[in-house]
Amino acid sequence: MNERFTRVIEKMKEENVPQLIVSDPVAIFYLTGKWIYPGERLLALFIHKDGDPKLVINELFPQEEDLGVELIWYNDVEDGVEILSKYIHEDEIMGIDKEWPAKFLLRLQELLPDKKYVNSSLLIDKVRMIKDEEEKELMRESSRINDKVMEELIPWVVEGLTERELSDKVKKIYAKHGIQKVSFEPITAYAKGAADPHHETDDAKGKTGDCVVLDIGGFYKNYASDMTRTVFIGEVSERQREIYEIVKEACQRGIDAAKPGNRMCDVDLAARNYIEEKGFGKYFTHRTGHSIGLEDHEYGDVSSVNEHIILPGQCFSVEPGIYLPDEGIGVRIEDLVLITEDGCEVLNQFTKDLIVVPQEEK
Ligand SMILES: [Mn+2]
Structure with a gap:
């Protein structure tokens, strides 16, 4: 993990957000060095305070270089949000960035209805500042x-x-x-x-x-x-x-x-x-x-x-x-x-x- 991830995780601990989904392409570029524009498809960077970030990404966007994160692939006939949901810790608050399309968040809420969701965009915005x-x-x-x-x-x-x-x-x-x-x-x-x-x-x-x-x-x-x-x-x-x-x-x-x-x-x-x-x-x-x-x-x-x-x-x-x-x-x-x-x-x-x-x- 690079220094920027480390700073984001420090902020997460400070503000008691143990896990976070980042979808804003600018924030993903900031953290991985790569611009990825997924259009209407799911692209979600999952960060947990214990480290080992994961990027859930469609197979149509093959990545040659090392982005410093584990890549979790899905294809057009799979439910990307369900795949993402398997990495989410059941009993912890879930931070979501403000850019994540409602269709994905609503699907996640269906899958994990008892979870508390919070807007956590500022965690990364403050690091980027x-x-x-x-x-x-x-x-x-x-x-x-x-x-x-x-x-x-x-x-x-x-x-x-x-x-x-x-x-x-x-x-x-x-x-x-x-x-x-x-x-x-x-x-x-x-x-x-x-x-x-x-x-x-x-x-x-x-x-x-x-x-x-x-x-x-x-x-x-x-x-x-x-x-x-x-x-x-x-x-x-x-x-x-x-x-x-x-x-x-x-x-x-x-x-x-x-x-x-x-x-x-x-x-x-x-x-x-x-x-x-x-x-x-x-x-x-x-x-x-x-x-x-x-x-x-x-x-x-x-x-x-x-x-x-x-x-x-x-x-x-x-x-x-x-x-x-x-x-x-x-x-x-x-x-x-x-x-x-x-x-x-x-x-x-x-x-x-x-x-x-x-x-x-x-
Ligand atoms: Mn100006």
């Missing part, structure tokens, strides 16, 4: 590439290009850097679109004086990057500059609060209090950030209600924003931080100074 050395290196490299993509993208922010064209450009630049998969649809939002944090890319054209929110991320060797910069086409108004500088300072204050011993909500509050002080509190309408790793959004919000004490190895975003729909102004600035023993390492090096993208003379 603390990045190991290999993951830290991958997160660093993923963000290093994201910095370069941002740098190459910004000169393309010009009058006349649509949001969609700019978003396609983002994907092309990632591809040039060997990144085939974005961690989410790139946000390339102008003015009114920028003022809507949930804006979907459309055919609006950039024009001089627009603020442009660029929120981009890609997967490098399965690890996500995510950063946001807001730039201005050709010129910037005093009002836009004022908003920009407030968000920039709020982001810095959030980053400064990202250290072991503080709580996640302290990061949120550091950014939020500053924006409130400046009179824009009600225009900062979302949480300050989210954890990130194998998925763009992982367990562990940077929000005002998360009192979890920050630990070394955590990785999350700090991304305050101010959105003024009536004025068509939206500014968000986002960096990723990796928590160290006494503070944090900011994974994005790309400048947060205000950028006005120069336009060609017509």
Whole structure:
């Protein structure tokens, strides 16, 4: 068993969940190093606190390499859940992950009706929250590439290009850097679109004086990057500059609060209090950030209600924003931080100074 299994089992003991079924392909990849997408078929990793994990898997998914677990095969005419049920200890609570399809869980409940079932997804989510050395290196490299993509993208922010064209450009630049998969649809939002944090890319054209929110991320060797910069086409108004500088300072204050011993909500509050002080509190309408790793959004919000004490190895975003729909102004600035023993390492090096993208003379 590898170190990650060991950490999961320690957590199981801590939280009194003696046995666990894991079905989320991301969690299975995390533990075995292998992506397996079973479609509608059963794929279940059974972990008992005494060790010797088992993966119940359909014969249609032959595995050549050693996944570090015993493979229990079934075929399309067998009842995989019944096979799985034979490994389950009768008299103990059964942890289930939230992604397990109801059709499998209900079948198991039929087979073992007297058992107590609990949602135990957090056991693995909490282990995944603390990045190991290999993951830290991958997160660093993923963000290093994201910095370069941002740098190459910004000169393309010009009058006349649509949001969609700019978003396609983002994907092309990632591809040039060997990144085939974005961690989410790139946000390339102008003015009114920028003022809507949930804006979907459309055919609006950039024009001089627009603020442009660029929120981009890609997967490098399965690890996500995510950063946001807001730039201005050709010129910037005093009002836009004022908003920009407030968000920039709020982001810095959030980053400064990202250290072991503080709580996640302290990061949120550091950014939020500053924006409130400046009179824009009600225009900062979302949480300050989210954890990130194998998925763009992982367990562990940077929000005002998360009192979890920050630990070394955590990785999350700090991304305050101010959105003024009536004025068509939206500014968000986002960096990723990796928590160290006494503070944090900011994974994005790309400048947060205000950028006005120069336009060609017509
Ligand atoms: Mn983000």
